[in-house]
Amino acid sequence: MAEAKYIWLNGTIVPWADARVHVYSPAVKYGVGVFEGIRGYFNPRMNEMFVFRLEEHLRRLAYSMRVMRFDDPPGHEVLRGAVLETLRANDFREGVHIRLSVYLDGDGEQGATGPVSTVCLALPRPNSKAVENGVTAGVVSWRRPEDSAMPMRVKAHANYHNGRLATLEAKANGHGAAIILSSHGKVAEGPGMCLFLIRDGQAITPSVTSDILESITRDAVIRLLRDELGVPVAERDVDRTELYAADEAFFAGTAWEVTPVTAIDRLVLGDGKPGAITRRLQDLFFAIAHGDSNAHAAWRTALSASARAAA
Ligand SMILES: Cc1ncc(COP(=O)(O)O)c(C=O)c1O
Incomplete structure (x- = not known):
């Protein structure tokens, strides 16, 4: 199993094997926790690790904790320190995926709001072949829960049950990744990433009220497309059949970065290779x-x- 040397747990750097949680905690019993997946990009020429959009991730985590009504949630500086201290303790010299989680410890039942524990870990994440070559995708039969049932805008551990089922179905059907529809039958997103289509030189992506996570990469991509590449972006409802009309498509997210989609439901997009705008x-x-x-x-x-700055 992949491991790093150290994990940040409630303010202390501990060896990987020592970061434990009790089986009777609400975190284990009900999946009560919220988290952020964050990337660290290492630049060997500059000998520098750059954390991508850290402030935005910390703001979204604060929002998730607020909706979960956690007692005494850790503040911005504590969480920021957790990420930076985790990276320093492990002294990585390659790109990493960071996982910062706040979850309920103790022995509470469903209505518990504390005690809260915070953990931060990071693992090396080599360059993805999918980013280079693209993936195929398929629409699955599982639907995203709607905001009034289990809000996808909150980055909660338990939400990932839906994405897991979607991934298993997509793989069983021979696709590389899942595309999930909303309960209204419109395109929502992938299990851990947003979806963009390129059609006639315009980018189209489901709006933030389509039962998706308000993705930080999605925001970056929209700004780069509009401001730097001169590609107009429409954020709106997307029908399933529009997927098949796309010239290009790609997934966007911290884990998926910008991953080309080469076919959807076995219908090849463009020439079946990553598209020019995506590249x-x-x-x-x-x-x-x-x-x-x-x-x-x-x-x-x-x-x-x-x-x-801290010295
Ligand atoms: C369901 C879901 N959608 C989209 C994303 C992308 O969000 P972000 O770009 O903030 O990582 C994620 C997480 O990475 C996710 O879990």
Whole structure:
């Protein structure tokens, strides 16, 4: 199993094997927890680790904790410190995926709101083949729960049960990834990523009221498409049959970065290869994330610079 040396647990750096949670905690019994998946991009030329859009992730985590009505939620600076201290303790020299979770410890029942525990870990994440070659995708029969049932806008552990079922079905049907419809039959998103279509030079993506997570990568991609690449973006309801009219498509998310989609429901998009706009977007996105481009400097938190600021 992949592991890192150290994990940040409630303010202390502990060895990987020592970060434990009790089987009777609400976290285990009911999946009561919220989290963020965050990327650290290592730039070997600069010998620097850049955390991508850390402030936005911390703001979304604060929102998730608020909706969950947690007692004494950890503050912005504690959570920011957890991420940076985890990276420093492990001294990674490659790209990482960071997982920052706040969950309910203790022995409470369904209505418990505390005690709260916070954990942060990071693992190396090598470059993905799917980002290079693209993936196939298929629409699954599972629907996203609607906001009034189990809000997808809240990044809660238990929400991922829906995405897991969707992934299992997509794989069983021979697809690389799932596309999930909303309870209204419109396209929502993938199990851990948003979906964009390119049609006649325009980008189209489901709106934030389509029972999706308000994705931070989605926001970055919309801004890069509009402002840097001159591609108009429509955020609106998307019908399933529009998927089949797309010239290109891609998934966007922290884990999926910008991953081309080459076929949907076995209908090949374009020439079956990652599309031209998708490729231009990837080049821009990765240059910014790695600090090889000076654009959007506010999206990057440099680990060594943050150490100097704290000293
Ligand atoms: C369901 C879902 N949609 C979209 C995303 C993408 O969000 P972000 O770009 O903030 O990582 C995620 C998480 O990565 C997710 O879990």
